[in-house]
Amino acid sequence: MAKRIMIVDDEKDVRLYLKTLFEKEGYATETACDGDEGYPKAAACKPDLITLDILMPKQSGIRLYSKLKEDPELKDVPVVVLTGLTQYQQFYQQDFPEDELPDAFVEKPIQQEQLLKIVHDLIGTADAQGD
Numbered sequence: 001m002a003k004r005i006m007i008v009d010d011e012k013d014v015r016l017y018l019k020t021l022f023e024k025e026g027y028a029t030e031t032a033c034d035g036d037e038g039y040p041k042a043a044a045c046k047p048d049l050i051t052l053d054i055l056m057p058k059q060s061g062i063r064l065y066s067k068l069k070e071d072p073e074l075k076d077v078p079v080v081v082l083t084g085l086t087q088y089q090q091f092y093q094q095d096f097p098e099d100e101l102p103d104a105f106v107e108k109p110i111q112q113e114q115l116l117k118i119v120h121d122l123i124g125t126a127d128a129q130g131d
Contacts, residue, residue, distance in 0.1 A: 003123055003125075004029065005119070008038035011053070014053070015031045026127055027119075034057055036059045039064060043074065048123045054081060061083075080115070081106070083105065083106075084107065084108040106118065
């Protein structure tokens with residue numbers, strides 16, 4: 001069974017781009033347009049990794065991240081933050097739970113090779129067992 005990646009981003013084009021990129025690599029995907037939609041979907045599908053935008057309507061990526069880390073079934077899922085705000089990383093890092101920063105920060109526009117390397121390092125290839 002293919003590893004599953006949850007994509008949470010309010011930009012439809014970004015969701016489609018990431019879905020296509022990950023599915024070409026053999027991963028299964030789920031998508032959500034904001035934190036309100038993302039949390040219940042993540043709880044239902046138990047992804048192997050989550051990509052997360054920070055600035056979204058309804059519920060920010062930081063708030064969703066905190067909620068994920070409080071959930072015993074989701075707290076160990078690696079999270080890669082995708083944002084156009086990496087230059088402000090030190091500023092918004094203070095909003096993440098203490099000692100629980102995301103596993104990686106990737107700047108938009110996304111560099112395919114960089115993102116795929118991070119994903120492979122965190123969860124292995126799409127069909128790898130026991131990685």
